[in-house]
Amino acid sequence: METLTELDRIRARHPAPPAAGSEAESQALARFASFFSSFAPDRVQTLLAETYAADVYFNDTLKAVRGLDNLGHYLKDSAQAVEDCRVQIHETTRTAHGEHLVRWSMMIRFKRLRRGVDTWTVGMSHLRFDAQGRVVYQQDYWNAADGIFQHIPLLGTAINAIKRRL
Numbered sequence: 712m713e714t715l716t717e718l719d720r721i722r723a724r725h726p727a728p729p730a731a732g733s734e735a736e737s738q739a740l741a742r743f744a745s746f747f748s749s750f751a752p753d754r755v756q757t758l759l760a761e762t763y764a765a766d767v768y769f770n771d772t773l774k775a776v777r778g779l780d781n782l783g784h785y786l787k788d789s790a791q792a793v794e795d796c797r798v799q800i801h802e803t804t805r806t807a808h809g810e811h812l813v814r815w816s817m818m819i820r821f822k823r824l825r826r827g828v829d830t831w832t833v834g835m836s837h838l839r840f841d842a843q844g845r846v847v848y849q850q851d852y853w854n855a856a857d858g859i860f861q862h863i864p865l866l867g868t869a870i871n872a873i874k875r876r877l
Contacts, residue, residue, distance in 0.1 A: 721848045725841045728809040739844030747798035752790045764845040771851040795820040811838045
């Protein structure tokens with residue numbers, strides 16, 4: 712699987728994430744939480760380079776992106792598509808590999824899909840930080856069907872019909 716192969720490469724390139732319990736680790740997690748606390752185009756532009764590494768691998772289950780410039784374009788486009796988007800961090804667990812599993816909930820209010828309706832979803836991000844505390848690997852796990860796809864005309868109707876039959 713692509714994301715696991717990429718994770719192995721990143722672990723080899725970045726063998727020393729911030730130490731457990733260190734100030735650097737706390738600051739890295741705080742930067743990540745701040746980045747998504749109020750997801751807007753101006754914040755993406757302002758906070759991207761201090762939050763993400765130049766050689767970042769990012770996969771939010773909708774799209775996989777490599778590199779800071781590509782990530783910046785993708786996230787800015789994503790932020791422009793929403794009226795409001797906020798992520799609240801609920802729990803963070805450090806793994807034996809020095810990575811983090813971050814459990815979160817996200818509220819999205821789209822500009823085009825179901826305008827004015829707040830959509831809530833829950834998910835988890837698998838993060839690895841580089842030695843400077845920037846995200847070098849992010850794999851998100853969440854239910855895109857509930858978070859986005861169910862709001863697309865026709866597709867949403869089909870998803871809801873399938874759910875009723877299960």
